[in-house]
Amino acid sequence: MGALTHGAKRALRAFVPLAVRKRAAIWLGGRTWLTPRHWWVTELLRDYAARDPDGYHRFLWAHHLGYAETYEVARRFGAENINETRRLLFADLREHLTGLGMDPQREVHSVFEVGCSIGYLLRFLETNVFPAAESLEGIDIDRHAVRAGSAWLAGQGSKVRITVADMADLDRVVGKRRFDVMLCAGVLMYLRRESAAQVVGAMLRRTGHVLALSGLAHPERDNAELEESGVRARDGTFIHNLDAMVQQAGGRVVRRRWEGARVVDGNTIYFVFAERATTTSGSGREQGT
Ligand SMILES: C[S@@+](CC[C@H](N)C(=O)[O-])C[C@H]1O[C@@H](n2cnc3c(N)ncnc32)[C@H](O)[C@@H]1O
Structure with missing residues (x-):
């Protein structure tokens, strides 16, 4: 062709x-x-x-x-394979939780990742960041990745559980459970603004302590100022205003990072950490409303 x-x-x-x-x-x-x-x-x-x-x-x-x-087991699992942007995200996450007066090593009991692929980030969190977590779950639409990752994780005796699902079905998949840390890195860029905003709302409703989002940074303007989502020409992915999505969902942005045009591992850096407006912690607990 x-x-x-x-x-x-x-x-x-x-x-x-x-x-x-x-x-x-x-x-x-x-x-x-x-x-x-x-x-x-x-x-x-x-x-x-x-x-x-x-x-x-x-x-x-x-x-x-x-x-x-x-996204293959051999290329992604292992601390040495975690790329710089994710290390930065987890360093920010650790610092944020510490700032809340928590010990991330002992006091994070549950984590949920939306768009977890083979589950390599959840595994890294289990071994290196939140060793006290009893529940580490994730969903991804990539059946091949979930199958390969699940087999590898089972062989390691990991607590990480990943399943095949579309993030648009989060309400149905997660039900009323809530997780201390909700994570979604490099995923919302594959949805248009309206669909991405719905997923942000669904994640926020299930967030105990913090929702950690990582998206594409607009190279010139802080994403928080964008009225419309942009499109990255190279692959048609979306540059969203995640701050606005959190606010629209009734949440509060508690920490953020926007690094403009700086490219690390092929991507720009834009993190948004959010809480529900009234946060009570709760590993896998039922939602109040
Ligand atoms: C760029 S990868 C990021 C993977 C991982 N979160 C990371 O940070 O390396 C995007 C992931 O989102 C998943 N994904 C894309 N659309 C999805 C959808 N509608 N529902 C669930 N997962 C989706 C893909 O299968 C892929 O694993």
Whole structure:
């Protein structure tokens, strides 16, 4: 398809039904010898990405295509493989909890991660950050990642439990339980603003002490000033105003970090930590309302 002209690619997208092109994308994803596979998949589905970005990203992740391919057990588990942006996020998280008068090593009992992939961050939290946590759970739409991660975690005797689910179904999946720490890193950028805001609301309702969000920073303006979400040209992901989403959901931003154009591990840095307006801690407890 690399040799195809723009006109031929447009014609292909116009005349071959999306369902057929999706099947072709899944087939291409399995051909490990083919480079660059992600480029081919992108070209096949370019119109879908423009029309329905949520559906497009969901499709790619659910089938472990494109950017999902680096989420493999051998590449991600282990403290030495945790990238700099996540280390920074966890350092901020530790500092925030300490500032609340808590000992993160002893007093964090439950963690939930939305978009946990193979569960490698939860495992790092279990071994290196919150060793007293009895409950470490996560969901992800990538079935391949969850299956591979679960098998590895079971072999380590880990308490981490991860399951396949769409973050849009968080209410149903988590029910009324609440977790000391809710985490969502590098995930909301795959949803349009309205859908992302709903997920933020659902996470906040289940937050005991703190909700930790990591998103893409706008390179020039602090995200908190954005009236509309931006789009990163390279992959069609969204640059959101997470501060506004927290406020819209009735939460309070308690700590944040915005580093503008600085790129670390290929991404800009924007963290938002939030609490429900009235916070009472509670590992896996029932919600009051
Ligand atoms: C960039 S990865 C981040 C993984 C991990 N949180 C980290 O920080 O490395 C984005 C993750 O979000 C997951 N994801 C994307 N859309 C999702 C959805 N609708 N529901 C649940 N998970 C989703 C992907 O499968 C992927 O594992």
